[in-house]
Amino acid sequence: MADVVQVAPADDPVRPLFSPAGELTAEARATLGLSPDALRDLYHKMVWIRRTDQEALNLQRQGELGLWGPYQGQEAIHVGTVAALRETDWIFPSYREFGMGMCRGIDPAEMLKLFRGVSHGPWDPRTYHFAPLVIPVASQVPHGVGFAMGSRFKHSDDVVLSTFGDGATSKGDWHEAMNFAGVFQAPVIFLCQNNHWAISVPLAKQTAGSIAERAQGYGFPGIRIDGNDVLGIFAAIRTAAERARRGGGPYLIEAMTYRMGPHTTSDDPTRYRTNVELERWSAKDPIPRFRQWLEGQGLLDEAALAAINREVEAKVETMRNRLRATTAPAPGEAIFGRVYQHPSDSFLEEREEFESSLESN
Amino acid sequence: MADVVQVAPADDPVRPLFSPAGELTAEARATLGLSPDALRDLYHKMVWIRRTDQEALNLQRQGELGLWGPYQGQEAIHVGTVAALRETDWIFPSYREFGMGMCRGIDPAEMLKLFRGVSHGPWDPRTYHFAPLVIPVASQVPHGVGFAMGSRFKHSDDVVLSTFGDGATSKGDWHEAMNFAGVFQAPVIFLCQNNHWAISVPLAKQTAGSIAERAQGYGFPGIRIDGNDVLGIFAAIRTAAERARRGGGPYLIEAMTYRMGPHTTSDDPTRYRTNVELERWSAKDPIPRFRQWLEGQGLLDEAALAAINREVEAKVETMRNRLRATTAPAPGEAIFGRVYQHPSDSFLEEREEFESSLESN
Amino acid sequence: MEPVTMAKAINLSLRDALANDDSVLIFGEDVGTLGGVFRITDGLQKTFGPERVFDTPLAESAIIGICIGLVLRGFKPVPEIQFDGFIYPAFDQIVSHVAKYRNRTGVSMPITIRVPFGGHIGAVEHHSESPEAYFAHTAGLKVVAPATPGDAYALLQSAIADPDPVIFFEPKARYYLKEEIDTAREVPIGRARIAREGTGVTVVAYGPTVSIALDAAKAAEKENISLEIIDLRSLSPLDMPTILESLRKTHRAIVVHEAPVFGGFGGEIAARIADDGFDLLEAPIERIGGMDAPYPPARYEKLYLPDVDRILEAADVALAYG
Amino acid sequence: MEPVTMAKAINLSLRDALANDDSVLIFGEDVGTLGGVFRITDGLQKTFGPERVFDTPLAESAIIGICIGLVLRGFKPVPEIQFDGFIYPAFDQIVSHVAKYRNRTGVSMPITIRVPFGGHIGAVEHHSESPEAYFAHTAGLKVVAPATPGDAYALLQSAIADPDPVIFFEPKARYYLKEEIDTAREVPIGRARIAREGTGVTVVAYGPTVSIALDAAKAAEKENISLEIIDLRSLSPLDMPTILESLRKTHRAIVVHEAPVFGGFGGEIAARIADDGFDLLEAPIERIGGMDAPYPPARYEKLYLPDVDRILEAADVALAYG
Numbered sequence A, B: 001m002a003d004v005v006q007v008a009p010a011d012d013p014v015r016p017l018f019s020p021a022g023e024l025t026a027e028a029r030a031t032l033g034l035s036p037d038a039l040r041d042l043y044h045k046m047v048w049i050r051r052t053d054q055e056a057l058n059l060q061r062q063g064e065l066g067l068w069g070p071y072q073g074q075e076a077i078h079v080g081t082v083a084a085l086r087e088t089d090w091i092f093p094s095y096r097e098f099g100m101g102m103c104r105g106i107d108p109a110e111m112l113k114l115f116r117g118v119s120h121g122p123w124d125p126r127t128y129h130f131a132p133l134v135i136p137v138a139s140q141v142p143h144g145v146g147f148a149m150g151s152r153f154k155h156s157d158d159v160v161l162s163t164f165g166d167g168a169t170s171k172g173d174w175h176e177a178m179n180f181a182g183v184f185q186a187p188v189i190f191l192c193q194n195n196h197w198a199i200s201v202p203l204a205k206q207t208a209g210s211i212a213e214r215a216q217g218y219g220f221p222g223i224r225i226d227g228n229d230v231l232g233i234f235a236a237i238r239t240a241a242e243r244a245r246r247g248g249g250p251y252l253i254e255a256m257t258y259r260m261g262p263h264t265t266s267d268d269p270t271r272y273r274t275n276v277e278l279e280r281w282s283a284k285d286p287i288p289r290f291r292q293w294l295e296g297q298g299l300l301d302e303a304a305l306a307a308i309n310r311e312v313e314a315k316v317e318t319m320r321n322r323l324r325a326t327t328a329p330a331p332g333e334a335i336f337g338r339v340y341q342h343p344s345d346s347f348l349e350e351r352e353e354f355e356s357s358l359e360s361n
Numbered sequence C, D: 001m002e003p004v005t006m007a008k009a010i011n012l013s014l015r016d017a018l019a020n021d022d023s024v025l026i027f028g029e030d031v032g033t034l035g036g037v038f039r040i041t042d043g044l045q046k047t048f049g050p051e052r053v054f055d056t057p058l059a060e061s062a063i064i065g066i067c068i069g070l071v072l073r074g075f076k077p078v079p080e081i082q083f084d085g086f087i088y089p090a091f092d093q094i095v096s097h098v099a100k101y102r103n104r105t106g107v108s109m110p111i112t113i114r115v116p117f118g119g120h121i122g123a124v125e126h127h128s129e130s131p132e133a134y135f136a137h138t139a140g141l142k143v144v145a146p147a148t149p150g151d152a153y154a155l156l157q158s159a160i161a162d163p164d165p166v167i168f169f170e171p172k173a174r175y176y177l178k179e180e181i182d183t184a185r186e187v188p189i190g191r192a193r194i195a196r197e198g199t200g201v202t203v204v205a206y207g208p209t210v211s212i213a214l215d216a217a218k219a220a221e222k223e224n225i226s227l228e229i230i231d232l233r234s235l236s237p238l239d240m241p242t243i244l245e246s247l248r249k250t251h252r253a254i255v256v257h258e259a260p261v262f263g264g265f266g267g268e269i270a271a272r273i274a275d276d277g278f279d280l281l282e283a284p285i286e287r288i289g290g291m292d293a294p295y296p297p298a299r300y301e302k303l304y305l306p307d308v309d310r311i312l313e314a315a316d317v318a319l320a321y322g
């Protein structure tokens, strides 16, 4: 039988950085090579995206947004991931990665158009190397793998970051994509944001196995790490990305975190989970944790904190104003404008009829 | 993180029966508890289903069948599996398990109607606890899991045997079913017949990982074993089935074997594989191997062999005659008869019109 | 009985089905503890326990795939697909197995797949699809869509009792329509109803467009135009006798659904009317539906979908014809 | 040029596409080393190498899913789905992404999905499906089906060059039809052709039913009945002007496809003719197709599918009408 036994690659530069429990080792933490400014920037970004999340919740309550899916609790992942990648590395997000998009430089007021109900995808993915938010769970995972396969065909050293939730790992598409990645040695980092819930379904009902361990079954390594430590995320992603750049192939990172808010503003989590759990996870909140660490390192004082908060408030204010000022495309353009690059005559006629019926009403 | 780390169940009674290379240990072989007659019967059945396979190939060449998918080389799996199960345990086959169906008592001449093009499913699955042969790869795997979930709900100790090829493990349905089985602790044995090829695609292009190891990722054990040793198959299936009966949950068995013939009679394997490989596997042919073992144990002599061959030839002759004598249902019945239990008036009218148009022509 | 919403009527129908038939199972994403994202299965797990009403992992293909095995084991599965746009991953299981398994084996497949469908709820992408045409075209399935609480209750009873697979489309924008319902009334699959009698133009609608058609009829009345509204209830099988009966009065027809018109189920209805009712027709059949474009962002859905005005205009055209 | 089969014509078209455009990639199950189960991709991997023509694992959803990423990375994917019946697992990727990605992002999606389709090949279950109606109803896609080797060559060139996604249905029972082809001739998407001129009844067909319609026309000629045969070539967009033009001569129409009639694409064609051509029509439109039942075992396929006799009968009925 030995002729066909395959094992996960021995080359795993990520695992040595972490304790068996998934904590970044003190040694690895000390040798990340991030400047004080870069470290403070990670903190700044986490505060910024959390404040933006809260503001979006407000905006939803005020009727400015139709829906909002909060990512509170997952900021270390959003910020650490983007910081660890090159700008030309593509990110294929799920629907909760608003914060990642912000870190990639997309104007949050523009991005909010999605939740405002005026656009299905308000940015050009090619500008930000940030694919659209995708709603059918796990369906974006093969997209990222395809991109990564293409990178290999082009002999480019751009890598792909494909991210998804714990629930997504139950889908067939997730599996097919993982297997393709292994077979084609695609330069892709799979990042599972295991926030313990898929709407009302807890992790234990989602799978009886370990998500990280599944990587072996596809021929590449995987690791489960603390998802609330921004530096751990940074270290894992950067190391896995470097490995992929060198041709080392895919890597699966399961980042353990917690969805502190409701699934979306349509959800009522009190129907299915307890406050006890939330409190337990609040103690691991990535933002105060990182702040304490920075303070401990002497990298953050009251003045710096105040400055960050001021700056963040100003950005949020700008976003709010810009959102209220954003325009929506005309209906004909919104409905018909982007369906085809080469629309048929009958399609154009339908659009024209539609537009003239609007005028006549 | 430790709060959510799950590991494959420690309860794995199958693994101790096998060497790390997947060979049944001498000790386990000696304690199977099979009578000499039962052992000879395993051999008899392997010879019978191989001869039937060859005959079906002939019948296809003679135009009696539209297509045939030979299972030559996989007889140990077909025979050992059925022998290890109770009659009330359900088998959910793929499309290559003709031999399993024979061992379950289905008249091969009836079964051949499928390949003759007169029926999509010529037996009642409930009579034989043998689901129909299913063609869309891996799509039958969730069916078996559903059945096994139902067994649990009914507190029945019937288990399910779900079988599929190596190619099938790449499909989303396979993954979703495996995960459901783990979550619902369904009494199902997954049997991968890894015959190294999916039409022209070799195992190494199908996956970079190990199929057996994937079980862990779903929270249950898996093992890779020699698929050409009928007693190894028997031991593994029986032990995994007993475990499932006791409520131990799913088990994955990856049986390494080889598709000695073409994918089907439409296929030409010389376009994609070498004779060298075939020869290497011929040396591991499950039938001569088991014969030698039986002879070594003094359980089979020339006379017994001759008797088996005579009996098999007679059965094959009967099958050939019965096949040629089988009738096909009338067209109206064949096309419309089984679609709905409660057909609509318009459906019945369409059938009537169809039937009367046949009469008038 | 108090007036109940359609959501509640469906909940009651499921409850009664669970109570009356031990073999009924309800499962899907978030249907257990949470009671469904629309609360359609609210309280059912509490009453009937987690072996009869249960949450599944997030995997639509398996949710449908396990139904086959559950049926062979003696159950009647009533799975929920959370939203219309998430039925597509289960398409293979539905088309290749649910629809064909009886034809293959002779074993009946009493499976009722519940799918909230349609738009008008201000949702993000993939939550407002109208995929009924895909299933109506699939031989081996029955496809129904109630428009009122009472029909929802009764039609769901019929679907679950039916030995054949039924795709049960629930017009989610109408979940909060309220009426008194009579749980003893039977609504067989395959029977349309005249939702409103009229003499001028026949309007064929189903699911979410029935109440729009009724609104149009009310508005038309003021202009002395009489619309007869047919609520199909059942798409497959299709009740042609009821449609033709109406056409004998009106000689004109309009078909209204939310799905894009091109290749939509309205084509089947119109083609059949134009065939069986060729000599009755005095004007072309107008099909009103969603635009031939993907469902737009919520801000635009009202413009994308059929509305009263478009029905009234079509009625004017039909009546002025010839 | 020598006469070539349709199989060869498609092979040549793929070869030329690979040669003329570095961004074209061909992949799918068994398309590489084996050259496809129908040998459509024969020799392509040898010429263009395994990074442009490659075998994939057995997973249709991923085969289509990776196309999105490959397009974003600058490629033009031309995946093959091995048989019609195996496109269903990819349905979600096609409907939710391939069809909608441009609408979502503004990024064009030049993806050509090749699918051998239709029956008449004596195959086992799931190998003879005609799923075109599902895709024609899906906004964002273009759907084509050639009927001749020359059109197959040219239409595939157009499909691959098109910036929008195209489902390219190949009538597998016609893979061995032979004719001389002109590789310089262009066949734009959206343009039907008159396969045979006639004056009595218009027969609208596509893919595998075109040659049956032509056979019917020959047979009808002997009875002094003149059929005009329209080969649609493109289902979406649909070339209504060509159909109506024909109707102006014949005033009668028959639609023929292999898919079951109920909810099939013939409904769209008939509904449109009955609408746009209301005043032209002098007889009901007969739709001829597969029975409203799953595709039967091979022994029965000839009876299940449209044939010359059913077309001739329909022509008689249409001509006798009124």
Ligand SMILES: Cc1ncc(C[n+]2csc(CCOP(=O)(O)OP(=O)(O)O)c2C)c(N)n1
Binding pocket: A096, A135, A136, A137, A164, A165, A166, A167, A168, A169, A195, A197, A198, A199, A259, A263, C029, C058, C060, C082, C086, C089
């Ligand atoms: C295919 C599909 N099925 C169902 C849904 C509805 N739905 C949206 S999010 C969600 C749960 C996802 O959980 P997870 O993957 O863990 O991501 P999280 O929301 O926790 O970030 C479900 C069921 C969907 N969007 N897509």
Ligand SMILES: Cc1ncc(C[n+]2csc(CCOP(=O)(O)OP(=O)(O)O)c2C)c(N)n1
Binding pocket: B096, B135, B136, B137, B164, B165, B166, B167, B168, B169, B195, B197, B198, B199, B259, B263, D029, D058, D060, D082, D086, D089
């Ligand atoms: C969904 C699907 N895709 C493609 C096919 C065509 N096909 C039939 S068998 C096969 C290979 C299956 O390989 P494997 O699972 O290893 O089983 P084996 O044939 O070796 O027994 C393929 C691609 C199919 N039947 N179903």
Ligand SMILES: [Mg+2]
Binding pocket: A165, A166, A167, A193, A194, A195, A196, A197, A198, A199, A259
């Ligand atoms: Mg989650």
Ligand SMILES: [Mg+2]
Binding pocket: B165, B166, B167, B193, B194, B195, B196, B197, B198, B199, B259
């Ligand atoms: Mg195989």
